[in-house]
Amino acid sequence: MQTVIKKFKKNLQEENLKSTPQRLAILEEMMKTDEHLECEEILLKLKEKGNKVSRATLYRTMDILVKYKFVRKLEIGDGRVRYDSNLVHGKRNHDHMICLDSGDIIEFYNDKIEKLQNEIAEKNGYKIIRRVHQLFVKKV
Amino acid sequence: MQTVIKKFKKNLQEENLKSTPQRLAILEEMMKTDEHLECEEILLKLKEKGNKVSRATLYRTMDILVKYKFVRKLEIGDGRVRYDSNLVHGKRNHDHMICLDSGDIIEFYNDKIEKLQNEIAEKNGYKIIRRVHQLFVKKV
DNA sequence: TTAATTTTGATAATCATTATGAAAAAAATA
DNA sequence: TATTTTTTTCATAATGATTATCAAAATTAA
Structure with missing residues (x-):
């Protein structure tokens, strides 16, 4: 573009x-x-x-x-x-899931988590500028 | 101990x-x-x-x-x-909120987020081994 | 206590990132 | 367009956190 x-x-x-x-x-x-x-x-x-x-x-x-x-x-x-x-x-706003076996990096997004994060920050008198959310996972 | x-x-x-x-x-x-x-x-x-x-x-x-x-x-x-x-x-399981102004590191815990994370991993065929969740914030 | 094995500590090596400074490029000005 | 000023680039050196090395010391088992 x-x-x-x-x-x-x-x-x-x-x-x-x-x-x-x-x-x-x-x-x-x-x-x-x-x-x-x-x-x-x-x-x-x-x-x-x-x-x-x-x-x-x-x-x-x-x-x-x-x-x-x-x-x-x-x-x-x-x-x-x-x-x-x-x-x-x-491509939208997203977080990452990292597979500890393969090293794959999978993107995920969850609206509810987003909202909960904002609530937590607010409750403490802060606003979120940036966030890091990573899940280190293994295949079931 | x-x-x-x-x-x-x-x-x-x-x-x-x-x-x-x-x-x-x-x-x-x-x-x-x-x-x-x-x-x-x-x-x-x-x-x-x-x-x-x-x-x-x-x-x-x-x-x-x-x-x-x-x-x-x-x-x-x-x-x-x-x-x-x-x-x-x-001290329990917790995540971190980092104030970009003061450098303070505040610990937080949220049960709902915990559950949502597990759901996301499960849905993709994974189980969570470890996670990193950091909110970079500023005072409102 | 001895013998076998592991750990420690001082120092060197590593490696990603940053600093340096001369030469090149970009923008401003004439 | 040519000139001047300022910024940027590139090659290389410096930095700094972490890791490797290896002889000497400590630990454990017999």
């Missing part, structure tokens, strides 16, 4: 950050995948397509993408940082 | 691990705190009490304590690893 790129450019401007080919290449790469990619994988994908970007630039740009919620940082405690794109069409 | 120490010794035996003063000192230290401590803090507390333990031993022992569920590893995405003791009297 062109609108995503336009929004990104606008966000960059708002912070006096410049629109560069590297930043755009990274954004576009994240628009194309619904996997949970690690930095090295993103770097590799970019390289394969001829968009070579340095490690430092990738890390810096991922922080920008997280800040503007184009992607979400996903840490499941195995020491690897993954990124979950919010840019893939039809 | 003597029973905790006995249980620990039994667990060690079961895996052909030896009962050492360092391991016991670390367990006992974790029985005394309901804070969410980092490795360096645990190391410091031990040192202050004259129980000097090397970094390597501390890391190795924390893994054992996690394995036997004496403590829980708590990672809230700020790059610091904390340990949440399950050994403090009256």
Whole structure:
């Protein structure tokens, strides 16, 4: 969607950050995948397509993408940082179920849990900004 | 509680691990705190009490304590690893609310969410082994 | 007590991420 | 369009938490 790129450019401007080919290449790469990619994988994908970007630039740009919620940082405690794109069409707000046997990451969403979370926060005088909800599971 | 120490010794035996003063000192230290401590803090507390333990031993022992569920590893995405003791009297199963302004970590528990989680896992053919549920909040 | 095995601790190695600083690119200005 | 200013990039060094190494010490079993 062109609108995503336009929004990104606008966000960059708002912070006096410049629109560069590297930043755009990274954004576009994240628009194309619904996997949970690690930095090295993103770097590799970019390289394969001829968009070579340095490690430092990738890390810096991922922080920008997280800040503007184009992607979400996903840490499941195995020491690897993954990124979950919010840019893939039809993808909604979700949480993760991680299979301890296969390593599969399954997305789930539950409206009731959502509501209960809000109630808990409210009851304590807080509002929720962001949440992490991960179920580590095994096949029955 | 003597029973905790006995249980620990039994667990060690079961895996052909030896009962050492360092391991016991670390367990006992974790029985005394309901804070969410980092490795360096645990190391410091031990040192202050004259129980000097090397970094390597501390890391190795924390893994054992996690394995036997004496403590829980708590990672809230700020790059610091904390340990949440399950050994403090009256402490139950809980999740965490993290205040983005103050850094406070507030514990919460909700039975309904617990049930919904189990339903979700079941529906997908899984059973829950462990879970991470963190609400990042700000004061209203 | 001895012997076999495990653990400890000091230090080196690792590895993901961040800092550095010169060269290149982008935006602003003339 | 050329020039100037500012930001960004890239390659590499630095960082810092955790892990590996291995000789010396401690533990357990016989």
